Amino acid sequence: MEEIISEIPAFFSLTNVRFLVESMGITLALTFFGCGLGFLFAFFIVYARQTPGHWALPLRAAAIFYVEIFRRIPFLVTIYLVLFGLAVIVKNGSLFAIALIAICIYATAYTADIIRGGFESVPRQQIEAAHAMNFGRWRTLIHVVLPQSWPVILPPAMVFMVAFVKDTALVSQLGVFELTFRGKELANQGFSAVLVYTTVALLYFAMSYPLTRFGQWLEKRLATPRSQKPQRKLR
Amino acid sequence: MNYTFQFNIILAHWPELVQGALLSLGLALAGFWIGAPFALVLAAVRTSGPAWLKRIAGAYVTFLTNTPVLIHIYFLFFGLPELGIRLDKYWTVIAALVMATSAYGCEIMRGGFLSVRRSEIEAAETLGFSRAQVILYVVVPHIVKTIYPALANYFIVLTLSTSMAMIIGVEELLGTAYNIASENYRHLEAFIVAAGFYIIITFVASLSLALIGRWAFRVKAKIF
Numbered sequence: 001m002e003e004i005i006s007e008i009p010a011f012f013s014l015t016n017v018r019f020l021v022e023s024m025g026i027t028l029a030l031t032f033f034g035c036g037l038g039f040l041f042a043f044f045i046v047y048a049r050q051t052p053g054h055w056a057l058p059l060r061a062a063a064i065f066y067v068e069i070f071r072r073i074p075f076l077v078t079i080y081l082v083l084f085g086l087a088v089i090v091k092n093g094s095l096f097a098i099a100l101i102a103i104c105i106y107a108t109a110y111t112a113d114i115i116r117g118g119f120e121s122v123p124r125q126q127i128e129a130a131h132a133m134n135f136g137r138w139r140t141l142i143h144v145v146l147p148q149s150w151p152v153i154l155p156p157a158m159v160f161m162v163a164f165v166k167d168t169a170l171v172s173q174l175g176v177f178e179l180t181f182r183g184k185e186l187a188n189q190g191f192s193a194v195l196v197y198t199t200v201a202l203l204y205f206a207m208s209y210p211l212t213r214f215g216q217w218l219e220k221r222l223a224t225p226r227s228q229k230p231q232r233k234l235r
Numbered sequence: 236m237n238y239t240f241q242f243n244i245i246l247a248h249w250p251e252l253v254q255g256a257l258l259s260l261g262l263a264l265a266g267f268w269i270g271a272p273f274a275l276v277l278a279a280v281r282t283s284g285p286a287w288l289k290r291i292a293g294a295y296v297t298f299l300t301n302t303p304v305l306i307h308i309y310f311l312f313f314g315l316p317e318l319g320i321r322l323d324k325y326w327t328v329i330a331a332l333v334m335a336t337s338a339y340g341c342e343i344m345r346g347g348f349l350s351v352r353r354s355e356i357e358a359a360e361t362l363g364f365s366r367a368q369v370i371l372y373v374v375v376p377h378i379v380k381t382i383y384p385a386l387a388n389y390f391i392v393l394t395l396s397t398s399m400a401m402i403i404g405v406e407e408l409l410g411t412a413y414n415i416a417s418e419n420y421r422h423l424e425a426f427i428v429a430a431g432f433y434i435i436i437t438f439v440a441s442l443s444l445a446l447i448g449r450w451a452f453r454v455k456a457k458i459f
Contacts, residue, residue, distance in 0.1 A: 074409065
């Protein structure tokens with residue numbers, strides 16, 4: 001125990017701290033860009049899934065298949081699949097890009113269901129009314145469905161993204177310089193593993209906790225559908 | 236783009252892969268069933284415990300749910316020996332999964348606890364039930380139905396997260412696939428096969444959980 005405490009000044013040297021802060025930035029960047037892109041793709045997946053008509057059956061099946069398959073594969077396997085799958089097409093791709101693609105694939109599958117739930121929460125009559133006014137599918141989505149489903153989609157999507165800050169730790173298996181990888185490096189340099197991993201855990205907490213609180217605040221702020229009773233009691 | 240898939244090489248190892256898949260399921264089951272009682276106690280403490288205990292339980296859950304399971308595994312596997320506690324790799328994984336289950340399970344169960352009507356608990360107290368009896372005989376039968384779908388879903392997530400055990404060298408499904416791949420350099424095929432196995436085991440697990448839920452608790456969960 002005393003040995004561990006005696007290591008503290010050496011561990012928190014300027015270079016190590018800069019090292020860790022930098023890697024926190026990479027962790028956050030992976031989360032935001034990966035989930036942001038995934039969110040965007042998920043919109044198109046849901047759009048494809050809701051295409052009507054017999055000719056679109058394969059399209060709908062593909063959208064359902066994608067979501068079902070990637071939700072049943074561990075993220076670690078997705079990472080390896082992207083790593084070795086991309087190696088077939090592109091030699092020596094950047095690890096950051098591989099990590100980003102893996103996160104994107106995973107986030108797309110998970111957020112697609114959130115978005116679908118949001119779209120389906122819009123009353124059917126609204127969409128029928130839009131059709132009656134000769135709105136196309138795309139215009140209905142943009143002008144009628146999206147503005148109403150935002151408050152339903154955003155809180156759970158935010159929760160997913162916050163949870164994903166932690167899941168990016170798995171990307172360290174690729175060798176991307178994010179927080180867990182830097183922690184592993186420091187442990188390999190001979191610093192006490194207790195010290196290193198406690199610090200890394202606290203840094204994850206420092207990133208994740210404020211975002212969690214923000215997500216909860218957002219949920220309270222947005223998730224008041226019309227069906228719910230007003231918050232303030234009438235006296 | 237000239238890549239010829241050779242699944243035969245990987246599929247020839249199917250007995251090992253099946254064994255790995257069973258170990259994955261075993262780890263998930265161990266983590267879940269050892270963790271669930273902890274989760275129940277934590278949820279009980281967080282809803283109706285003394286204030287100081289509530290705060291400690293809350294801090295424990297908040298800390299665990301805001302840090303990666305991988306870091307817990309590293310801490311348990313590399314950190315604990317420095318403090319004089321040595322766990323082998325299997326127990327390390329089970330301990331990490333138990334910690335995760337206790338924290339996430341607590342959150343799920345707490346939601347259930349809060350849904351039990353206050354008057355029912357008061358009625359039980361009037362009948363002279365102790366606090367433990369109230370939880371066991373009144374709260375739990377009530378919340379089983381409400382939290383079952385969430386817990387079933389959590390079990391699937393837990394099964395998927397057993398794949399992290401591979402990182403510290405446990406030969407569960409992914410670890411086995413990785414070892415096979417490093418023998419013959421057919422990584423892509425090995426991981427596709429592993430993915431297929433994960434899809435099968437989680438599918439079987441969801442299906443049986445949905446059927447159990449229907450049969451035992453009349454939960455109308457969607458199978459898909």
